[in-house]
Amino acid sequence: MLNFKNISLRRGIKVLFTQTSFTLHKGQKAGITGANGVGKSSFFSLIQGILHADEGEFSMPPGLRIAHVAQETPALETTALDFVIDGDRDLRKLQQQAQVAEQQNDGMQLAELHAALEAIDAYRIPAKAARLLSGLGFEVNQHQQAVQEFSGGWRMRLNLAQALMCRSDVLLLDEPTNHLDLDAVIWLQEWLVSYAGTLLLISHDRDFLDTITSHIVHIEKQQAQIYTGNYSAFETMRAEKLAQQQTSYEKQQREITHIQSFITRFKAQATKAKQAQSRVKSLERMVLITQAHIDSPFNFSFPAPEKMPNPLLQLEDAQIGYPTKIILDNVTMSVAPGDRIGLLGANGAGKSSLIKVLAADMQALSGIFLQADALRLGYFAQHQLEQLHLDATPLWHLQRIDPKATEKELRNFLGGFDFKGDQVLELVAPFSGGEKARLVLALIVYQNPNLLLLDEPTNHLDIEMRHALSVALQNYQGAMIVVSHDRHLLRSVTDKFLLVADGKVMPFDGDLDDYRLWLAAQKKQLKNLDAVTEVAETTRSRKALRQQEAQRRQRLKPLTDALKQAETQLEFHHEQQQELEQQLSNSALYQASEKERLKALLAQKAEIDKAVDSTEEAWMLASEQLEQAEI
Numbered sequence: 001m002l003n004f005k006n007i008s009l010r011r012g013i014k015v016l017f018t019q020t021s022f023t024l025h026k027g028q029k030a031g032i033t034g035a036n037g038v039g040k041s042s043f044f045s046l047i048q049g050i051l052h053a054d055e056g057e058f059s060m061p062p063g064l065r066i067a068h069v070a071q072e073t074p075a076l077e078t079t080a081l082d083f084v085i086d087g088d089r090d091l092r093k094l095q096q097q098a099q100v101a102e103q104q105n106d107g108m109q110l111a112e113l114h115a116a117l118e119a120i121d122a123y124r125i126p127a128k129a130a131r132l133l134s135g136l137g138f139e140v141n142q143h144q145q146a147v148q149e150f151s152g153g154w155r156m157r158l159n160l161a162q163a164l165m166c167r168s169d170v171l172l173l174d175e176p177t178n179h180l181d182l183d184a185v186i187w188l189q190e191w192l193v194s195y196a197g198t199l200l201l202i203s204h205d206r207d208f209l210d211t212i213t214s215h216i217v218h219i220e221k222q223q224a225q226i227y228t229g230n231y232s233a234f235e236t237m238r239a240e241k242l243a244q245q246q247t248s249y250e251k252q253q254r255e256i257t258h259i260q261s262f263i264t265r266f267k268a269q270a271t272k273a274k275q276a277q278s279r280v281k282s283l284e285r286m287v288l289i290t291q292a293h294i295d296s297p298f299n300f301s302f303p304a305p306e307k308m309p310n311p312l313l314q315l316e317d318a319q320i321g322y323p324t325k326i327i328l329d330n331v332t333m334s335v336a337p338g339d340r341i342g343l344l345g346a347n348g349a350g351k352s353s354l355i356k357v358l359a360a361d362m363q364a365l366s367g368i369f370l371q372a373d374a375l376r377l378g379y380f381a382q383h384q385l386e387q388l389h390l391d392a393t394p395l396w397h398l399q400r401i402d403p404k405a406t407e408k409e410l411r412n413f414l415g416g417f418d419f420k421g422d423q424v425l426e427l428v429a430p431f432s433g434g435e436k437a438r439l440v441l442a443l444i445v446y447q448n449p450n451l452l453l454l455d456e457p458t459n460h461l462d463i464e465m466r467h468a469l470s471v472a473l474q475n476y477q478g479a480m481i482v483v484s485h486d487r488h489l490l491r492s493v494t495d496k497f498l499l500v501a502d503g504k505v506m507p508f509d510g511d512l513d514d515y516r517l518w519l520a521a522q523k524k525q526l527k528n529l530d531a532v533t534e535v536a537e538t539t540r541s542r543k544a545l546r547q548q549e550a551q552r553r554q555r556l557k558p559l560t561d562a563l564k565q566a567e568t569q570l571e572f573h574h575e576q577q578q579e580l581e582q583q584l585s586n587s588a589l590y591q592a593s594e595k596e597r598l599k600a601l602l603a604q605k606a607e608i609d610k611a612v613d614s615t616e617e618a619w620m621l622a623s624e625q626l627e628q629a630e631i
Contacts, residue, residue: 018222020223030200033203076147080138084165175202298416301471314368315367316332319364320350390428452480
């Protein structure tokens with residue numbers, strides 16, 4: 001149980017939240033939501049003991065094991081698999097103790113440690129770590145790759161896998177989907193649903209929150225309030241509160257009009273029936289959802305494109321990849337006005353490479369690539385953020401595009417992306433990832449493209465900006481191709497999907513629920529293979545343990561034999577000793593006539609006593625040696 005009682009927390013002079021009280025019980029899964037900068041990560045630091053409340057009291061039961069995702073990963077030579085296994089601190093502690101016991105020849109301690117390892121299923125742990133890596137998108141041949149060989153985004157996946165590996169009572173996850181593709185997001189979602197501990201999850205992915213969470217802790221206006229239910233339930237409750245102050249439904253009406261138009265156009269077409277039905281479900285929730293965002297700081301839209309040539313782009317028989325590696329082969333596709341395409345497929349399947357070729361950011365190895373003369377491309381990818389001029393301002397970036405525009409016009413435009421006041425004159429360098437992403441999107445919108453190529457546009461964006469982008473894209477009149485792990489965005493703005501898999505690009509007949517089922521079917525085959533591999537690994541581990549025990553017994557055999565021999569001799573000498581003592585106890589032996597016999601018995605007794613002492617010393621020495629080595 002995590003208990004927050006009248007908590008107030010500040011960072012410097014900024015008050016994050018004040019007079020906050022609520023309790024999270026064992027096994028609950030809570031989403032922590034709110035705009036960027038309201039204190040969500042500081043909330044985690046409070047739980048971890050890094051920060052302390054300025055007022056009030058935070059308490060939790062002693063001994064709770066808290067797992068979190070490290071924000072940095074050193075350039076280690078450790079393999080990815082071993083790095084993930086390091087997350088199981090119980091295992092590593094027992095292994096370290098076993099290594100010390102082995103070095104000290106402490107057989108008794110070693111036997112106890114092997115029993116403890118058996119109790120925690122130590123022999124299954126490498127297979128579990130391998131499943132975590134595979135679920136997060138690592139190929140099998142990458143499991144033995146050194147951590148230092150991975151890029152920053154892949155190292156963050158390793159950190160996530162290590163946190164999931166921990167035997168935790170409380171799991172803290174701060175934007176875990178930021179570096180994941182859609183396949184990995186779906187896998188992580190299923191893993192977290194089955195997590196038995198208490199989960200606290202910071203995320204701006206509403207579908208992810210909806211599926212996993214049982215409570216929402218929302219932070220706004222320096223208050224943190226807990227709601228029962230998932231994110232959609234929270235939006236409904238919040239919308240009901242905001243509805244009283246709402247005076248305009250313009251945003252809502254635009255969104256409803258667009259969705260209703262799609263339903264009207266495509267509901268009768270068999271090939272579009274599922275997407276149309278999805279829009280019907282979305283429309284049913286639209287009123288309350290839109291009301292929940294009426295106080296959003298974002299307000300922008302795409303102007304109507306000046307020209308819409310048909311087709312905008314064409315690829316024929318294209319081969320995409322690198323001279324040493326072909327990623328996609330025989331790609332043929334045409335992009336027409338009004339196309340709204342979502343790309344599906346695993347990480348590394350070639351989605352980003354396809355987008356790069358369409359954006360002319362990368363050349364196809366072969367085939368035909370045609371662009372319309374009137375094409376105006378809006379291309380968003382993560383490397384676009386790096387191409388911003390860090391020593392310039394947001395206003396300068398727009399003035400470079402349109403030198404004739406007035407400063408007032410540009411300020412008003414940037415205000416729709418929540419760049420207000422003096423912030424339009426601040427240098428880009430210290431901006432957060434979310435602020436840079438918003439600026440890149442602003443530059444794209446301003447240039448009035450007729451084709452959008454969006455590769456993970458929601459990374460670093462909070463829920464309000466994601467919602468604003470979704471609304472703007474729904475009203476966008478040009479064509480678009482989107483790669484995103486945000487399923488709500490894909491459902492909201494795309495009409496059809498292309499599957500990028502097995503070196504091909506092909507139409508996918510279905511919606512995101514169908515794609516999840518397709519993924520499950522694909523992974524079922526891998527799971528069966530994993531089960532066979534796990535049995536083999538466990539068998540090998542048990543065999544290795546038996547071999548180790550046999551080697552240990554063989555090593556100790558001379559000592560155990562010496563001890564048994566000493567025990568046998570000592571028992572024999574004790575019997576001789578008792579027999580002589582019985583004879584010497586006879587009073588007739590002490591008569592003068594028995595003098596020689598008495599003398600012989602006494603001499604024999606002295607030899608036996610000496611033999612007993614010698615044998616006892618040998619027995620004690622053998623016992624000490626065996627105790628040090630052993631059993």
